[in-house]
Amino acid sequence: MKTWRIAGLVAVPFVLAALAIGIFLFAQQGGLAPYRLPVDDGRVVAGDAATLRRGEYLARIGDCAACHTARGGAAYAGGRGFATGRGVIYSSNLTPDREHGIGAWSIAEFAHAMRHGVSRRGPLYPVFPYEYFATLADADIDAIYAYLRSLPASANVPPPNRLDFPANLRPALVLWRMLHYRPAPAAATDDNRGRYLVDGLGHCAMCHSEREPGGALASGGHLAGGRIPGSGWYAPPLDAKQLQRYPVEQLAAYLRSGTSDHGAAYGPMAEVVYRSLQALREDDAIAIARYLKSIPARRAREAAFTLLPEPQRQPEVAGDGAEIYRHACADCHGNDGEGKSGRYPALRDAVAAIAPDPINAVRMVLYGGFAVTTAGNPAPYSMPPFVQQLSSAQIAAVTNYVRENFGAQRSRLTAADIEAMHGIVLD
Ligand code: HEC
Ligand code: HEC
Ligand code: HEC
Known part of the structure; x- marks a missing residue:
C-alpha cells in the first residue's frame, strides 16, 4: 500500500508536466479554433x-x-x-x-x-x-x-x-x-508576388524541403532540398546559390518550358511543369524566378546520401565509366556533357549530376525518361532505359563518371547500390 502511495506521489509531477506539454502543443497548432x-x-x-x-x-x-x-x-x-x-x-x-x-x-x-x-x-x-x-x-x-x-x-x-x-x-x-503543424500567419500581403506563389499556391516546399523521417519539416529545412517522402526522387534546394547558374529570364523560361541549358525537368518536376507551371503568365514566372534567386542559401548539410547503408557496400567499382559514356551517352549528351541544344539536355551542372543524392541520376540511367511537351519545348526527345543494356556495375561506373566529371560530386556508387534501387518504391 505504502509503496503505491509513494509511487502515486512521484507520478503526479510527471502527469502534470505531460498535461502541460499537451495543452501547450494543442495551443501551438491553433487550439480548438x-x-x-x-x-x-x-x-x-x-x-x-x-x-x-x-x-x-x-x-x-x-x-x-x-x-x-x-x-x-x-x-x-x-x-x-x-x-x-x-x-x-x-x-x-x-x-x-x-x-x-x-x-x-x-x-x-x-x-x-x-x-x-x-x-x-x-x-x-x-x-x-x-x-x-x-x-x-x-x-x-x-x-x-x-x-x-x-x-x-x-x-x-x-x-x-x-x-x-x-x-x-x-x-x-x-x-x-x-x-x-503550426498555422501559417493570416493571409500574406501580396507585396512579393514571387514569394506568394512559391510559398502559397505553388506549394513548392512540399517537395523541395528537407524533412525528418516522420515527414515533418527539418529545422531550417524550408526549400533546403531533400528526398521527397514516399517517393524515390530528390528535389534540389531552391535558393540563390543553387540557382546562380540560371539568369532570371532563363529560370522563368525553365519553369514554363521544362528545359534549359542546365538540364531538363524530369520525374515529379516534369509533371509539375506539364500540369501546372507551363500555364504561368510570364510576369508570374519572372516574379517566382526573382524570388527564388533572392533566397539566401541554407547552412550546408553533410551529404549523407547513399543508396545502401555503409556495411552493405562493396568498395570498388567495375567498368570504365568514361568508356561506357562515350559509347552509350555521348551521342545525345555530348562528349563534355554539353548536350545538343534544344534536343538533348546538358549533363554539365544538371541537377542529377550536382545533387548530393545520387538517386535521380541512377533512376534516369536505369529507367530513362520522357521530357515534357510544352509550348517552349514542343517536340521533346526521350531518354532510353539502360536497365537491360548495361550491367549494374556498368551503370554504377557511368553514373559515377557523370557525377564526378559534370557535377564535381565525389561519387562511389557500386553495383550493389544499383541493385538496391530496384527495392525503392518508384513513384
Ligand atoms: C499534392 C496533391 C494535392 C494538391 C496539389 C491539392 N490537393 Fe486537395 N486534397 C488532396 C488529397 C489527397 C485530399 C484528401 C485529404 C484527406 O482525405 O484527408 C485533398 C482534399 C481537399 C479538400 C477537402 C475535401 C473534403 O471533402 O474534405 C479540398 C477542399 C481540396 N483538397 C481543395 C484543393 C484545391 C482547391 C487545390 C488547389 C489549389 C488542391 N486541393 C490541391 C490532394 C491535393
Ligand atoms: C512534386 C514535387 C515537386 C514540386 C511540387 C515542385 N518541384 Fe521542382 N523539382 C522537383 C524535383 C524532383 C526536381 C529535380 C528533377 C529535375 O531537375 O527535374 C525539381 C527541380 C526543380 C528545379 C531545377 C533546379 C536546378 O537546380 O536546376 C527548379 C528551378 C524547380 N524544381 C522549381 C520549382 C518551383 C518554383 C516549384 C513550385 C512552383 C516546384 N519546383 C515544385 C520536384 C518538385
Ligand atoms: C537518345 C538520347 C539519349 C541517350 C543515348 C542518353 N540520354 Fe540521358 N537524357 C536524354 C533526354 C532526352 C533526357 C531528358 C529526359 C527527361 O526530361 O525526362 C535525358 C536526361 C538525363 C539525365 C538527367 C539530367 C538532368 O537534367 O538532371 C541524366 C543524368 C542522363 N540523361 C544520363 C545519361 C547517361 C549516363 C546516359 C548513357 C548511359 C544517357 N543519359 C543516354 C537523352 C539521352
Missing part, C-alpha cells in the same frame, strides 16, 4: 467570366486538377491515390455534386478547409497542401471556389483510404498536428 467549422454567413461569390478565368488560372498554378483527377477519371472528381509511408490516401471530389463533391459547401467552409485543413470529414491528411494554401488571399480562394462550382458535377466516390493503424483514424491527425 481549426476544428470548429464556420457557420454559413450567406455570402455569395460572384461567378462572372473574369472571376472564373482567374479561378481557373489559380487552380492550375495550385495543381488542384493534377491531384484531384484520377487517371482516366472526370476532371476534379477525385480518386487519385497517393502512396505515403503508411498506406494510400485518395483525393476528394471537388466538383459541385451536392452529395459527393463540394456542391453543398458554403464559401466559408471551403475557405476553412483551404486554410486549416479541416472539413466536414474532420482533419485532413497533409497530402492536401493546406499548410501552404493557408496564406492565400480571400479573393483568390473565392475565385478558385467560383471556378470549381462552375465545373460539371460528377457523382464519383473516391475509394476509401488504405492506411495502417493508427494513421487510418482521422482523429489521430490531431496528434500529428500537435507535433508537426
Whole structure:
C-alpha cells in the first residue's frame, strides 16, 4: 500500500508536466479554433467570366486538377491515390455534386478547409497542401471556389483510404498536428508576388524541403532540398546559390518550358511543369524566378546520401565509366556533357549530376525518361532505359563518371547500390 502511495506521489509531477506539454502543443497548432467549422454567413461569390478565368488560372498554378483527377477519371472528381509511408490516401471530389463533391459547401467552409485543413470529414491528411494554401488571399480562394462550382458535377466516390493503424483514424491527425503543424500567419500581403506563389499556391516546399523521417519539416529545412517522402526522387534546394547558374529570364523560361541549358525537368518536376507551371503568365514566372534567386542559401548539410547503408557496400567499382559514356551517352549528351541544344539536355551542372543524392541520376540511367511537351519545348526527345543494356556495375561506373566529371560530386556508387534501387518504391 505504502509503496503505491509513494509511487502515486512521484507520478503526479510527471502527469502534470505531460498535461502541460499537451495543452501547450494543442495551443501551438491553433487550439480548438481549426476544428470548429464556420457557420454559413450567406455570402455569395460572384461567378462572372473574369472571376472564373482567374479561378481557373489559380487552380492550375495550385495543381488542384493534377491531384484531384484520377487517371482516366472526370476532371476534379477525385480518386487519385497517393502512396505515403503508411498506406494510400485518395483525393476528394471537388466538383459541385451536392452529395459527393463540394456542391453543398458554403464559401466559408471551403475557405476553412483551404486554410486549416479541416472539413466536414474532420482533419485532413497533409497530402492536401493546406499548410501552404493557408496564406492565400480571400479573393483568390473565392475565385478558385467560383471556378470549381462552375465545373460539371460528377457523382464519383473516391475509394476509401488504405492506411495502417493508427494513421487510418482521422482523429489521430490531431496528434500529428500537435507535433508537426503550426498555422501559417493570416493571409500574406501580396507585396512579393514571387514569394506568394512559391510559398502559397505553388506549394513548392512540399517537395523541395528537407524533412525528418516522420515527414515533418527539418529545422531550417524550408526549400533546403531533400528526398521527397514516399517517393524515390530528390528535389534540389531552391535558393540563390543553387540557382546562380540560371539568369532570371532563363529560370522563368525553365519553369514554363521544362528545359534549359542546365538540364531538363524530369520525374515529379516534369509533371509539375506539364500540369501546372507551363500555364504561368510570364510576369508570374519572372516574379517566382526573382524570388527564388533572392533566397539566401541554407547552412550546408553533410551529404549523407547513399543508396545502401555503409556495411552493405562493396568498395570498388567495375567498368570504365568514361568508356561506357562515350559509347552509350555521348551521342545525345555530348562528349563534355554539353548536350545538343534544344534536343538533348546538358549533363554539365544538371541537377542529377550536382545533387548530393545520387538517386535521380541512377533512376534516369536505369529507367530513362520522357521530357515534357510544352509550348517552349514542343517536340521533346526521350531518354532510353539502360536497365537491360548495361550491367549494374556498368551503370554504377557511368553514373559515377557523370557525377564526378559534370557535377564535381565525389561519387562511389557500386553495383550493389544499383541493385538496391530496384527495392525503392518508384513513384
Ligand atoms: C499534392 C496533391 C494535392 C494538391 C496539389 C491539392 N490537393 Fe486537395 N486534397 C488532396 C488529397 C489527397 C485530399 C484528401 C485529404 C484527406 O482525405 O484527408 C485533398 C482534399 C481537399 C479538400 C477537402 C475535401 C473534403 O471533402 O474534405 C479540398 C477542399 C481540396 N483538397 C481543395 C484543393 C484545391 C482547391 C487545390 C488547389 C489549389 C488542391 N486541393 C490541391 C490532394 C491535393
Ligand atoms: C512534386 C514535387 C515537386 C514540386 C511540387 C515542385 N518541384 Fe521542382 N523539382 C522537383 C524535383 C524532383 C526536381 C529535380 C528533377 C529535375 O531537375 O527535374 C525539381 C527541380 C526543380 C528545379 C531545377 C533546379 C536546378 O537546380 O536546376 C527548379 C528551378 C524547380 N524544381 C522549381 C520549382 C518551383 C518554383 C516549384 C513550385 C512552383 C516546384 N519546383 C515544385 C520536384 C518538385
Ligand atoms: C537518345 C538520347 C539519349 C541517350 C543515348 C542518353 N540520354 Fe540521358 N537524357 C536524354 C533526354 C532526352 C533526357 C531528358 C529526359 C527527361 O526530361 O525526362 C535525358 C536526361 C538525363 C539525365 C538527367 C539530367 C538532368 O537534367 O538532371 C541524366 C543524368 C542522363 N540523361 C544520363 C545519361 C547517361 C549516363 C546516359 C548513357 C548511359 C544517357 N543519359 C543516354 C537523352 C539521352
